[in-house]
Amino acid sequence: MRRLSFEERRSELLDAAVRVIGREGLAAATTRAIVAEADMPLGAFHYVFASRDDLIAAIVEHITEQERLAAWMDADTDATCAEVLTRGLDAYLRLLESEPQREMTLLDVATHAMRHDPDAVQRQWATYRAAARASLSYAAELAGITWTRPLDELAWSLASCLDGLTLSWLSTRDSDAARRHIRLLADAFAAYATPVKETTDAD
Amino acid sequence: MRRLSFEERRSELLDAAVRVIGREGLAAATTRAIVAEADMPLGAFHYVFASRDDLIAAIVEHITEQERLAAWMDADTDATCAEVLTRGLDAYLRLLESEPQREMTLLDVATHAMRHDPDAVQRQWATYRAAARASLSYAAELAGITWTRPLDELAWSLASCLDGLTLSWLSTRDSDAARRHIRLLADAFAAYATPVKETTDAD
DNA sequence: AACCAACTTGGTCAAACGTCCAACTGCGAC
């Protein structure tokens, strides 16, 4: 008998649920399958969560809190904007290739939440877009450019394109085509970059 | 007691299943919910389909057969390539806005099939990409241009971007942002267009 | 009219499901 605090048990159940969903899908994530994955008795489930819906709602928030787009860019002097973006998008594709189940979990939960909790999906996508915005800012800094269109608009577009990249790679598993597509995307966004004046210049 | 042929009953059950999934999601599409939607007794289900999985697999093929991207472009003389593309993408967005349930059904079935029948997903996406290819060809004809990159590559990218547009609009329901994004996409693809010589020219 | 194959139907079955609960156990406060 392991004795855990309420929060510890809740956290372990959430992790176990994410693993089960990633491996077998949301439909297979029954209360029994989740507690089996977490190596707990069935009764432990409803001690922590009021219902299965409660658990699923918590997963959306749990995933939202995690940063998906962290540390894409690798600093490199004298790289063009398109190169920086290509490298960043490539890093995301490698992440996708290495653990596709993670994105499939996200898809499963998002499609479920679209019907049962649309607000949660909006919040999740908002943080997703914020991460895209941060990446674009960082890319601009690395490449020494500024964006010629509102950063929020470009961030919306980038997040949308990443959704598409994810869905199409998961559907086709065609990494070569995905990389060709990435170069097209990088060029598309680089079209909205312009060199920034050196800081030695006057205001 | 309605007396139907095997194919008629099968077709009605497929349509009923698509309606149920669109309205309440794949998880709610139980055998009983489907036959209730089709106004049939429960026994009729397993007379036509060997199992529920059999029905779901049939839905993937059923949806794949339907043309999603038909008649996007409206003929218009003296329109630039970007204008033609913008108009086509706008038409798709209007379709998405008018019946989002249709795309949610597709999403539900696709995510399910990713785990249980990856080949079916690849086939579905292949027809999707073929439709994107046809649209790009038609757009080139309307705008009087040719593409400066292989049509297959551009088609893969367009299909991917459409996936992203669909997913991000379903998540945010932000039609204004989606339309701004569409103009960015249209410009991106138009960058790979070049005017075609008049047919009066030699060779 | 007799017949057969195709079709229809309501009921039944075991399994799996989400939820709940009463009894039990161990830890910390007093």
Place this chain on the structure above:
DNA sequence: GTCGCAGTTGGACGTTTGACCAAGTTGGTT
């Protein structure tokens, strides 16, 4: 020490699920 509460547990409940079947019905063929 002992008391109380937070944590733990296995079993049980009623419902829903996918699947199955035997009996009934219909329409066309002979």
